[in-house]
Amino acid sequence: MKAVVIDGFGGVDQLHMQNVDNPEVGRGEVLVRVCATSVNPVDLKIRNGSAAKRMGVELPAILGRDLAGEVVRAAEGVVGFAEGQRFMAMANGTYAELTTAKADVLAPIPDKLSFEQAAALPLVLLTGAQLIERAIKVEAGWTVLVLGAAGSVGRSAVHVALKHGAKVIAGVRASQVKEAQFLGPEQADGDRADRFQVIATDDPKQFEKLHDLDAVADTVGGPTAARALKALKPCGVFGTVVEPPPDAAQHNVRVVRLVAQPDASRLYELADEVARGEFTIPIANTLPLDQVQEAHREAESHPSGKIVLKAA
Numbered sequence: 001m002k003a004v005v006i007d008g009f010g011g012v013d014q015l016h017m018q019n020v021d022n023p024e025v026g027r028g029e030v031l032v033r034v035c036a037t038s039v040n041p042v043d044l045k046i047r048n049g050s051a052a053k054r055m056g057v058e059l060p061a062i063l064g065r066d067l068a069g070e071v072v073r074a075a076e077g078v079v080g081f082a083e084g085q086r087f088m089a090m091a092n093g094t095y096a097e098l099t100t101a102k103a104d105v106l107a108p109i110p111d112k113l114s115f116e117q118a119a120a121l122p123l124v125l126l127t128g129a130q131l132i133e134r135a136i137k138v139e140a141g142w143t144v145l146v147l148g149a150a151g152s153v154g155r156s157a158v159h160v161a162l163k164h165g166a167k168v169i170a171g172v173r174a175s176q177v178k179e180a181q182f183l184g185p186e187q188a189d190g191d192r193a194d195r196f197q198v199i200a201t202d203d204p205k206q207f208e209k210l211h212d213l214d215a216v217a218d219t220v221g222g223p224t225a226a227r228a229l230k231a232l233k234p235c236g237v238f239g240t241v242v243e244p245p246p247d248a249a250q251h252n253v254r255v256v257r258l259v260a261q262p263d264a265s266r267l268y269e270l271a272d273e274v275a276r277g278e279f280t281i282p283i284a285n286t287l288p289l290d291q292v293q294e295a296h297r298e299a300e301s302h303p304s305g306k307i308v309l310k311a312a
Helices: 043-050 114-121 122-136 152-163 174-179 222-229 264-275 291-299
Strands: 002-006 015-019 030-039 066-074 088-089 100-102 143-147 167-171 196-200 212-220 232-241 254-257 281-288 305-308
Touching: 002 291, 015 291, 030 088, 030 114, 030 291, 043 291, 066 100, 066 114, 066 122, 066 264, 088 114, 088 122, 088 264, 114 281, 122 152, 122 212, 122 264, 143 152, 143 222, 152 167, 152 212, 152 264, 167 174, 174 196, 174 305, 212 222, 212 305, 222 232, 281 291, 291 305
Parallel strands: 143 167, 143 212, 167 196, 212 232, 232 254, 281 305
Antiparallel strands: 002 015, 030 066, 030 100, 030 305, 066 088
16 A cells, blocks of 8 residues: 655655555454545654654654544454444555554544545544543633644634533734634534633733633633633643643642543444534645655645645
8 A cells, every 4th residue: 555654853854755565454443445545733743853762653654643534444343333334433654555553543534524634633632632531621611721722633723612501711922813703603502602702812901801710721822822821710620632831840739731532422322413514624725745845845834734644
């Protein structure tokens, strides 16, 4: 099969399309033909070497965490997977024509979603949802500040927090405020719109008004996260998908760093909500897999949406 392989860490020139052996199907696994995948920040960090050690990556490596494709065959004893069925998952090695995944991480693709639409979802949906549900453990009535709310993980976090009955403050750059007004309340039920507001986190005057927050859902880190930490009430919760602020331990708050895990049932629920139009994960561009270097260049420019790679 053809796959995108890196033999070293560095720039986009490390990404090479080449022929490799088909993956072996192990116990409890399903062989999937990859129809589409997408680029996530973790792919960029593994490729440039900054996250390779933390992620346990050994070279040569095939990148890619999002999977949308068709079943080729299942391992002996694995039931419920017929050839040609459409599935999605948070998996590994998806910059390829074929990959394997444990059967229990595969979720059916909702009928209304194309492979390309589905490929943009797994990692960001599960990361955003687990940031709210597992790291923060949100409760109805809480006030939650979501940093980086206009990003794909942030959008997912906003949606899930609102569904759980929280009051959500979407923290975005000043240039994103207008766009962020449409993150959730358009399809609001009851008081949902009254539980949602947007602030520009790069405007000190807006940010300084924040205090006594129950929780912060951080997807950006850096100085913005450090300022948000100070806006938490005593014993509040700071959940993050990146490095927490260096002085986080000095504050009287609970700090939780999340590493997202596969969850097929939750992924299907969230993808179905996307299919029904409850919220969106924008796609900035779709490119063929053999243009992966250009895809990484575009992803590094922080586009307003995911970069999808069409593999088949």
